[in-house]
Amino acid sequence: MPSPACPAPAGITNALLTAVRGAPRAARQVVVTASATAVMGHSSRPPAGTPRAARSLPSSTPGPICGFPVPTVTVTARQLWGQERAITGNRQTSWTFADAFVAEDEALLWARDQAHAAGLRPVSPGTGAVLRMLCATLDAKAVAEIGTGTGVSGIHLLGGMRPDGVLTTVDTEPDCQQFAREAFRAAGFAANRARFIPGRALDVLPRLADGGYDLVFCDGDRMEGLEYLAESLRLLRPGGLVCFEGVLADGRTVESGPQPVEVVRLRELVRAVRESPELIPSLVPVGDGLLCGVRR
Numbered sequence: 555m556p557s558p559a560c561p562a563p564a565g566i567t568n569a570l571l572t573a574v575r576g577a578p579r580a581a582r583q584v585v586v587t588a589s590a591t592a593v594m595g596h597s598s599r600p601p602a603g604t605p606r607a608a609r610s611l612p613s614s615t616p617g618p619i620c621g622f623p624v625p626t627v628t629v630t631a632r633q634l635w636g637q638e639r640a641i642t643g644n645r646q647t648s649w650t651f652a653d654a655f656v657a658e659d660e661a662l663l664w665a666r667d668q669a670h671a672a673g674l675r676p677v678s679p680g681t682g683a684v685l686r687m688l689c690a691t692l693d694a695k696a697v698a699e700i701g702t703g704t705g706v707s708g709i710h711l712l713g714g715m716r717p718d719g720v721l722t723t724v725d726t727e728p729d730c731q732q733f734a735r736e737a738f739r740a741a742g743f744a745a746n747r748a749r750f751i752p753g754r755a756l757d758v759l760p761r762l763a764d765g766g767y768d769l770v771f772c773d774g775d776r777m778e779g780l781e782y783l784a785e786s787l788r789l790l791r792p793g794g795l796v797c798f799e800g801v802l803a804d805g806r807t808v809e810s811g812p813q814p815v816e817v818v819r820l821r822e823l824v825r826a827v828r829e830s831p832e833l834i835p836s837l838v839p840v841g842d843g844l845l846c847g848v849r850r
């Protein structure tokens with residue numbers, strides 16, 4: 555039986571569609587909040603035709619956000635002031651709708667149940683869908699995963715990879731990997747599609763081949779993100795992708811004020827990926843934040 559935390563995609567989808575379609579027109583209008591404007595950067599001169607209210611937004615250069623330097627601007631004022639639907643009026647509903655957009659099958663729901671029973675936090679359905687899409691886009695043949703868990707992310711990764719692709723997945727807990735093995739079988743993947751390696755990521759990764767991977771997915775110890783990044787840069791082929799799950803830490807990464815060391819480490823990781831000359835970065839706002847970088 556799916557746990558209450560698991561989505562019932564069709565029901566949710568219908569309810570959300572109704573909610574979105576039935577929302578009052580005003581609620582559906584684009585809202586550019588002050589904080590979003592500060593993070594994205596903006597110009598002091600809105601384009602002609604911009605409504606009066608929108609022109610009253612502050613025009614000074616934004617300062618650092620929670621210790622992050624101001625982005626080296628890639629977003630122009632036109633993109634924020636124009637017709638783009640960057641942020642919708644009912645953002646939470648939109649976010650929930652997007653995360654449940656792709657339905658999960660029985661094998662995934664079973665693996666998700668095992669994760670919850672074990673006290674683990676698997677990737678959200680939306681994050682899984684993005685990982686699946688990225689693997690398909692890369693035509694991935696070799697993927698490395700840190701943090702097997704009970705196999706939720708692994709099923710998504712395998713689902714997007716080539717039919718002969720192999721997932722190498724590392725976890726300190728062999729018991730979890732046993733659940734993942736069963737979940738992969740239930741999802742229809744042959745046993746030779748996955749290589750399970752028990753152990754600490756930082757002990758195992760140095761044994762994996764340089765440039766041998768299309769994608770590295772990091773979902774292990776959040777204190778070790780920078781070390782995973784260094785290893786990933788070595789493991790990835792040019793054009794390969796590194797992805798880090800959960801970098802928004804339930805919003806704490808971008809909140810001001812003192813944060814636990816785990817969050818401080820995540821901020822360092824976010825900054826390192828954004829500023830690495832070896833990566834083309836993106837922070838995908840799905841699940842709890844999926845930080846990605848393409849290896850140049």
Ligand SMILES: C[S@@+](CC[C@H](N)C(=O)[O-])C[C@H]1O[C@@H](n2cnc3c(N)ncnc32)[C@H](O)[C@@H]1O
Pocket residue numbers: 669674675676677700701702703704705706707708724725726727730753754755756773774775
């Ligand atoms: C959030 S769970 C992974 C969930 C999984 N990716 C999924 O979506 O189903 C984190 C996993 O990382 C493992 N882990 C924690 N520290 C680790 C380390 N240093 N090396 C390898 N695995 C680690 C834990 O045992 C746990 O299974």
